[in-house]
Amino acid sequence: xxxxxxxxxxxxxxxxxxxxxxxxxxxxxxxxxxxxxxxxxxxxxxxxxxxxxxxxxxxxxxxxxxxxxxxxxxxxxxxxxxxxxxxxxxxxxxxxxxxxxxxxxxxxxxxxxxxxxxxxxxxxxxxxxxxxxxxxxxxxxxxxxxxxxxxxxxxxxxxxxxxxxxxxxxxxxxxxxxxxxxxxxxxxxxxxxxxxxxxxxxxxxxxxxxxxxxxxxxxxxxxxxxxxxxxxxxxxxxxxxxxxxxxxxxxxxxxxxxxxxxxxxxxxxxxxxxxxxxxxxxxxxxxxxxxxxxxxxxxxxxxxxxxxxxxxxxxxxxxxxxxxxxxxxxxxxxxxxxxxxxxxxxxxxxxxxxxxxxxxxxxxxxxxxxxxxxxxxxxxxxxxxxxxxxxxxxxxxxxxxxxxxxxxxxxxxxxxxxxxxxxxxxxxxx
Amino acid sequence: xxxxxxxxxxxxxxxxxxxxxxxxxxxxxxxxxxxxxxxxxxxxxxxxxxxxxxxxxxxxxxxxxxxxxxxxxxxxxxxxxxxxxxxxxxxxxxxxxxxxxxxxxxxxxxxxxxxxxxxxxxxxxxxxxxxxxxxxxxxxxxxxxxxxxxxxxxxxxxxxxxxxxxxxxxxxxxxxxxxxxxxxxxxxxxxxxxxxxxxxxxxxxxxxxx
Numbered sequence: 001x002x003x004x005x006x007x008x009x010x011x012x013x014x015x016x017x018x019x020x021x022x023x024x025x026x027x028x029x030x031x032x033x034x035x036x037x038x039x040x041x042x043x044x045x046x047x048x049x050x051x052x053x054x055x056x057x058x059x060x061x062x063x064x065x066x067x068x069x070x071x072x073x074x075x076x077x078x079x080x081x082x083x084x085x086x087x088x089x090x091x092x093x094x095x096x097x098x099x100x101x102x103x104x105x106x107x108x109x110x111x112x113x114x115x116x117x118x119x120x121x122x123x124x125x126x127x128x129x130x131x132x133x134x135x136x137x138x139x140x141x142x143x144x145x146x147x148x149x150x151x152x153x154x155x156x157x158x159x160x161x162x163x164x165x166x167x168x169x170x171x172x173x174x175x176x177x178x179x180x181x182x183x184x185x186x187x188x189x190x191x192x193x194x195x196x197x198x199x200x201x202x203x204x205x206x207x208x209x210x211x212x213x214x215x216x217x218x219x220x221x222x223x224x225x226x227x228x229x230x231x232x233x234x235x236x237x238x239x240x241x242x243x244x245x246x247x248x249x250x251x252x253x254x255x256x257x258x259x260x261x262x263x264x265x266x267x268x269x270x271x272x273x274x275x276x277x278x279x280x281x282x283x284x285x286x287x288x289x290x291x292x293x294x295x296x297x298x299x300x301x302x303x304x305x306x307x308x309x310x311x312x313x314x315x316x317x318x319x320x321x322x323x324x325x326x327x328x329x330x331x332x333x334x335x336x337x338x339x340x341x342x343x344x345x346x347x348x349x350x351x352x353x354x355x356x357x358x359x360x361x362x363x364x365x366x367x368x369x370x371x372x373x374x375x376x377x378x379x380x381x382x383x384x385x386x387x388x389x390x391x392x393x394x395x396x397x398x399x400x401x402x403x404x405x406x407x408x409x410x411x412x413x414x415x416x417x418x419x420x421x422x423x424x425x426x427x428x429x430x
Numbered sequence: 431x432x433x434x435x436x437x438x439x440x441x442x443x444x445x446x447x448x449x450x451x452x453x454x455x456x457x458x459x460x461x462x463x464x465x466x467x468x469x470x471x472x473x474x475x476x477x478x479x480x481x482x483x484x485x486x487x488x489x490x491x492x493x494x495x496x497x498x499x500x501x502x503x504x505x506x507x508x509x510x511x512x513x514x515x516x517x518x519x520x521x522x523x524x525x526x527x528x529x530x531x532x533x534x535x536x537x538x539x540x541x542x543x544x545x546x547x548x549x550x551x552x553x554x555x556x557x558x559x560x561x562x563x564x565x566x567x568x569x570x571x572x573x574x575x576x577x578x579x580x581x582x583x584x585x586x587x588x589x590x591x592x593x594x595x596x597x598x599x600x601x602x603x604x605x606x607x608x609x610x611x612x613x614x615x616x617x618x619x620x621x622x623x624x625x626x627x628x629x630x631x632x633x634x635x636x637x638x639x640x
Contacts, residue, residue, distance in 0.1 A: 081455065093519045093558035103602065131503045132515075132559050134573045135599050167453040172462060172501025175557065189459040189489075191496040207455050250521045250562035257563045292520060292558075326521050326562065340520045344557050350500075 004269070009260045010224050011217070011244050012105050019139070021146040024107040030152055032223040033111050036118055037160035042226075047119035051222060054230035057241055059097075060087055060178070060215030061291065061321045063310055066222075072202040073210055076121040082210040084117050084125040085187065085201075086219060089171055089178035091130055092291035093344060094324040097246035098216040100258045102129070102136045105220065106143035110166065112222035114153065117164050120212055124165045127216075128183050131171040141168050175348035179396045180213040182350065193352040194396035217246055238264030238309035241320065247308070248324035252279045252332070263320075264309045267302045271327055282329035286412070289313060290321020292341050293401030295408035317408070334413040335420055338406050339367040345402035356399035359390040363406060370420040377421055383410055437478045439486060443467055447486060458489045461497050465504055474505040502557075503572050510545055512591050515556035515569040516579075522559075526579070527566035531555060533581045538588070550592070564602065574599065 017023045024030070036042045052067025073082065086109075090098045101109050113125050127144075129137050144166055147153045155163045169187055171177050177186045181195035184206050205211020221243060225233045234242040241263050247270060250256045254276030261274070267287060271278065278284060284299040289308065295318040297306060306312050310320050328337070342363035351357045366383055369375050387403040387410075394400075410417060439447065450463035464487055468479045475498050484491040498504045516534060518527040534553045538546035544553045561567045564577035568584075576587055577600050587597055 090560045091558060094521060094562055095558075096560045096562050099560055099602075130560065131501070131572065132569055132575075135575070165453075169453075170462065170466065171503075172465075172497075173503035174501050186462070187454075187459060188456065189454075189461040189497065190493070191500050207459075248563060250565065251524065256565075324562065328524070332524060337520060337524070340518075340523055344519055347557055 004261050004265060007244075007261055009244075011108065011220055011246060011260050012100060012258075018105050019103065019107070019143060021107055021143070021150055021152075024105075025150075028227075029107050030111055030150075032226040033114055033152065034158055036115050036226060037158055037162055044119045044121055047115060047226070050230050051116075051119065051225055052230075054221075054225040054233040055242055056218055056221050056225065056233070057243075057310070058215055059217035059221075059245070059322065061092070061293070061319075063241070063320060066214055066218050069202075069214070070116065070120050070212060072200070073120045073212060074202065080209065081123040081207075082121065083206045083212075084113060084120065084122045085180070085183060085206060085211055085213040086113055086125055086127040086216055087178060087180065087183060087213055088127055088129040088133070088216045089175075089183060090133075090216075091175040091178050091348075092293065092322055092324070093341075094250060094288055094291045094326040095248055095322040096250075096324065097248050097258050097322065099133060099136055100246060101216055101220050102133070102140045102143075106140050107147065108223060109216055109220040110143065110147050110152070112219035113166065114157070114164055115222050115226060116212075116214065116219055118162055122164070122212075124167060126187055126206070127166060127168045128177065128187060129168060129170060130177070131173045134170075137168060137170055144168060174350075175344075176350045176396070176398060179398065182396065183213065184211065193350050194398075196395050237262030238307065238311065240311050241309035245308070245323050247274075248322070249275045249327065250324065251327040252282060252329035253277065253327045254279055264307045264312070267297070267306050267308060267325070270308065270325060271302070275327065278327070278329055280329075282331060284327065285330045285332050286328045286334065288326040288328070288405065289318055289323075291324050292326075292344065293397075293404055294319050294321040295404045296412060298412045334409050334416045335367070335370045338409040339364070339371050341405050342367050342402065345398065349398060349402075353394035353399065355390045355393045356402070359386055359399060360402050362386055363402060367406075370417055373420050373422065375417060375421045377418075379421075380410065380414070380417060435472065435478075437472075437482045439467070439471075439482065443471065444486070451487070457487055458493070460487060461489065461494055465494070465498055469504060473511075474508050476508075510550055510552040511571070512551050513569075513571050514551060514553045515559065515572075516553060517557070517559045517561075517565065517567050517569075518555040519558040521562040522565035522567060525565040530566050530568070530579050530581065530584055534584060537581075537585065551588070561602070570596065576600070577602065 015027055048067055048070045056066040057063040058066055088098050117125055153164055153166055176182045177192050179194050182192040186192035201211040201213055236243055243263055244260055245263050247259045259274050287297045287302055288294055289297055301316045313320055346360040346364045349356045349360045366379050387407040390399040390403045447464050450460040451457045464483045468483050469475055472479045480494045480498055481491055484494045516531045518531050538551050540546050540553055559567050559569055561575055566579045567575055567577050568579055569575050574596055590597055
């Protein structure tokens, strides 16, 4: 990854007004859709195979091969509708990349979603956008309207006989709706409790019909794969976790923002070069690599040469998540930080499963004791025990997402918690 | 309340709801858009407003209530006109959101419900608003996000809203944001139309952007 400085942006290139369909088309937009639908060179299976070969690992956090996910769809049965759900709920703290696609390159996503629908023979696509995106929902709807007006959506697209509708659905402000089965419940008009799997969405999804759910950025990569081939796409970045990525940089750095680079970027390059270094030249303390649910990285790990891809992050027990890096400096109070993470998950737990509903609340109560310098030595073990009772014991991964960062904070920054224990004597003998 | 509220949708609102109903294979799925329309109309979702949504979509009240009560953006109590959702989630909180929230509490003299003394504003701590790079941020009345918030910018926003002026949409983008074409196009907005279409491939080098 030494040549990242010469990287050419493909997801959000520097082209003014690219959100306007004319500009997008002038720059080669919708050509890939045209080729797929009308050239006769492609069929649904070959598109799926190409995307599978590219190994687009889902950009929503789970990192699962998108083409492989597509191939799980059962054979098309005439008269039985099937749906694509596009996940633009983007509510994970530290994540703000999909909004950039909605704002600056919406047609790339629309084109990608349409190609995906062709590959899986879908009848409609639903784009779930978080309610807080109110302004961007309106802007994205304009882009969808433009696509309809130009015949890129609707009936008989480009004379190919393929029909597709894309509908925008506005959320109501709930993190849980970014979980795929919760998103489906929300779209259906129910209280969005995640569903138990199996059955998986490909068998029983939206309104009980075969459904695939992909992240916005994942779908935006599809036209790029079609344009330049799976080989080209997978040659970008880290071999086992390839492709261009929108990195979100936030926290105590000089130039927070969204940056497009290949996967496998050194985190030190992200912080000190791309991000312009630490604010006020402070020392680095920790990095949350891909949204609040990822186990934290210490400065030592980061300076040890960690890169932003699944394999590298796995060596230290973390994950790439949504590639939104929150950078924390030496002055950060990790106890307060953990408490705030716990508060987030406590607020966002849907309340369906006992370990999560009760556990997130207990995290808040116990961590508050530490914030207020009332911690007890036994609480440290209690917190770890709580992690054990939550991880892997609920319908969805929200409980895990709470436990992971807090466990990592307890492991890596234990002394900060110990310093908040009320009796120094108990701490000294612990 | 001296004035009694009539809980009915106008023909235009009914048509709007039908447009949403047409998007989904099941009319109950239009409950979220219908709740948005009801909240826009009545200011909040009273039991009567939810009953109206239920009868309009021919679905059980309990299901409408179950949905409405789940989401933070649907108001289940009568609330002041302008809500400030001030993000104090971890990035914004670390970058000044906590101080902004305290500042807002003091300057608006809010009560225990977060309502301002003049009854026009309402503040609450928001969870992540997906704008961590421009933190601290807040959202006004479920609509506009205000980026790079400072106490001064907060006060300025309050002044505007006292005159019922909604701050303009900020197209986002801190100065150096590589992914924001708008930030780069900004210095010469007039010339954008005239410049020849740029080559689709532009070499980007963040070190040059300084």
